[in-house]
Amino acid sequence: DTGVSQDPRHKITKRGQNVTFRCDPISEHNRLYWYRQTLGQGPEFLTYFQNEAQLEKSRLLSDRFSAERPKGSFSTLEIQRTEQGDSAMYLCASSLSDLLGTQYFGPGTRLLVL
Amino acid sequence: KNEVEQSPQNLTAQEGEFITINCSYSVGISALHWLQQHPGGGIVSLFMLSSGKKKHGRLIATINIQEKHSSLHITASHPRDSAVYICAVTSNTGKLIFGQGTTLQVKP
Numbered sequence: 001d002t003g004v005s006q007d008p009r010h011k012i013t014k015r016g017q018n019v020t021f022r023c024d025p026i027s028e029h030n031r032l033y034w035y036r037q038t039l040g041q042g043p044e045f046l047t048y049f050q051n052e053a054q055l056e057k058s059r060l061l062s063d064r065f066s067a068e069r070p071k072g073s074f075s076t077l078e079i080q081r082t083e084q085g086d087s088a089m090y091l092c093a094s095s096l097s098d099l100l101g102t103q104y105f106g107p108g109t110r111l112l113v114l
Numbered sequence: 115k116n117e118v119e120q121s122p123q124n125l126t127a128q129e130g131e132f133i134t135i136n137c138s139y140s141v142g143i144s145a146l147h148w149l150q151q152h153p154g155g156g157i158v159s160l161f162m163l164s165s166g167k168k169k170h171g172r173l174i175a176t177i178n179i180q181e182k183h184s185s186l187h188i189t190a191s192h193p194r195d196s197a198v199y200i201c202a203v204t205s206n207t208g209k210l211i212f213g214q215g216t217t218l219q220v221k222p
Contacts, residue, residue, distance in 0.1 A: 013120075033209060042118075042200050042212035056207055091157065095208075103147075103210060105157040 002026060004106035006092050012112045013082055014104060020078045021109045025094030032075050034067055035091040036060065043091055049075060050097060082113045117141045120201050120213035127220050133188040137201030137217045140182065145204040148175050148186045150197050151215070157200070160186075191220045 005024045010084050018086040028060045030051050034044035046065070047057045051072035061067075064082075079086055089108045095101035118139045127133050139146070148160040161168050161175040163184065168175050170193075177184040188195055201213040 031208060035210070035212075040214075042202075042214045043210075045211065047208045048207075048209055056209060093157075093210075101208075102159050102162055104159070107154075107156050 004092055004094050004104050006090075006106040008109060009107060010033045010110050010112075012114065014114050015082060015084060017082055018078065018080045018081060019111065020076055020091075021090055021111075022074060022076050023092030023094075023106055024074045025092070026104055027073075028096070029094035029101075029104075030072075030097040031095045031101065031103075032069055033093045033095075034075070035093065037089040037091060037108075038087075043089075046077075046090075079111075082111075087111055087113045089109050097098050116201055116214065117211050118201055118213040120199075122215050122216060123214065125216055125218045127191050127218070129220055129222050131190060131191050131220075132218075133191050133195075133218065135186045135199050135218070137184045137186070137202075137213055138182060139184075139201075139203050141203065141211065142206065143203040144206065146177050146184050147202045147204070147210065148173075148184075149200040149202060151200060152197050160199075167172050169172075188218075192222050194222045 008023045013112045033048040034046040037043040049069040064080045067077045092106040093103040095103045142152045151157045163177045172189045174187040198215045202210040
């Protein structure tokens with residue numbers, strides 16, 4: 001399977017715990033995006049990488065959130081001291097570096113904070 | 115006001131009906147996308163448009179750049195078309211700005 005993969009697919013955690021999600025993009029894609037989607041809403045942009053450089057971060061990304069893409073391949077999104085409001089689907093997408101490149105989405109990681 | 119607005123939010127149709135979903139945007143864009151999301155979360159890109167009209171099977175997407183408006187049409191709708199349809203625009207940095215989605219249910 002050469003699509004975008006995300007791990008885990010589901011995560012249940014208690015408030016205050018830290019969680020980390022992983023995204024493996026399509027191998028030749030330079031750009032990697034993280035989005036968050038709450039129930040009944042469209043996705044919202046969190047951050048994106050061009051290779052290993054994090055080029056843009058949303059105001060939604062509080063200091064409890066950190067994302068990395070250390071070798072320009074896979075990326076991790078960590079949420080520290082989770083809150084119930086962090087419960088959402090976290091989506092990863094990748095594309096070629098062309099601005100108009102189609103973004104290919106992973107299946108998402110559904111987070112539930114109890 | 116959201117930068118990307120879709121209407122309607124919910125739509126129920128009978129099998130065979132012609133369906134239209136509308137999208138308006140208020141920001142400068144380099145492209146507009148129509149995406150399909152099935153229960154469980156997976157998102158699939160249907161169309162990317164920067165002008166004019168595109169057709170793929172029973173799906174047609176149009177965009178009017180001057181009016182900042184796009185429509186997605188589904189001809190001869192089928193229950194398997196039931197999904198959430200999301201309009202998104204590509205900003206000048208490449209990130210997508212999404213509408214809130216239109217939930218479509220096609221009844222047999």
